[in-house]
Amino acid sequence: MKNRLRLLRAERDWSQGELATRLGISRQSVNAIETGKYDPSLPLAFRIADLFALRIEDIFLRDEEGAGE
Amino acid sequence: MKNRLRLLRAERDWSQGELATRLGISRQSVNAIETGKYDPSLPLAFRIADLFALRIEDIFLRDEEGAGE
DNA sequence: GGCGGTTGTCAAGGGAGCTTGACATAAACG
DNA sequence: CGTTTATGTCAAGCTCCCTTGACAACCGCC
Numbered sequence: 001m002k003n004r005l006r007l008l009r010a011e012r013d014w015s016q017g018e019l020a021t022r023l024g025i026s027r028q029s030v031n032a033i034e035t036g037k038y039d040p041s042l043p044l045a046f047r048i049a050d051l052f053a054l055r056i057e058d059i060f061l062r063d064e065e066g067a068g069e
Numbered sequence: 070m071k072n073r074l075r076l077l078r079a080e081r082d083w084s085q086g087e088l089a090t091r092l093g094i095s096r097q098s099v100n101a102i103e104t105g106k107y108d109p110s111l112p113l114a115f116r117i118a119d120l121f122a123l124r125i126e127d128i129f130l131r132d133e134e135g136a137g138e
Numbered sequence: 139g140g141c142g143g144t145t146g147t148c149a150a151g152g153g154a155g156c157t158t159g160a161c162a163t164a165a166a167c168g
Numbered sequence: 169c170g171t172t173t174a175t176g177t178c179a180a181g182c183t184c185c186c187t188t189g190a191c192a193a194c195c196g197c198c
Contacts, residue, residue, distance in 0.1 A: 039155085
């Protein structure tokens with residue numbers, strides 16, 4: 001499960017800490033998700049999608065997706 | 070976090086056990102998700118969406134969604 | 139009556155998600 | 169030089185997700 005969180009965050013010029021505050025989670029959790037240590041829970045994935053006004057499928061990618069570009 | 074799993078399963082005439090097999094999880098997990106005991110992980114939510122050929126947002130609903138209709 | 143199939147639920151265990159607190163590194167700035 | 173900011177990572181702990189195994193209740197059918 002890959003994700004485009006780091007890219008989306010960079011587009012908005014947010015630090016990990018700032019994103020964490022907006023999501024209501026810790027900075028370490030943002031970092032862990034960005035670096036691929038684990039996937040967010042489904043409710044958190046919805047909050048992330050809502051924050052960026054995107055669909056979950058547009059942020060989190062099945063492992064095959066976007067691999068062979 | 071509500072979901073339409075029971076409805077989708079009924080449309081296909083699958084038992085909880087049959088759905089569990091198709092998803093690669095236990096029958097108890099299917100039951101727990103249907104009865105709202107907890108939300109699936111994000112990877113599992115993707116498998117569910119793939120199985121029903123729907124988007125995650127069309128199966129799992131934010132708590133407000135569909136509540137005040 | 140008994141039997142197979144489905145569902146709900148409990149217990150106990152393990153791994154994943156998230157927390158706080160701390161520390162190290164690097165870059166930017168005075 | 170020192171300070172601040174951003175990032176990566178570790179440890180310890182708690183809750184949530186998912187497991188296996190079991191049991192009760194219900195239904196339809198013989």
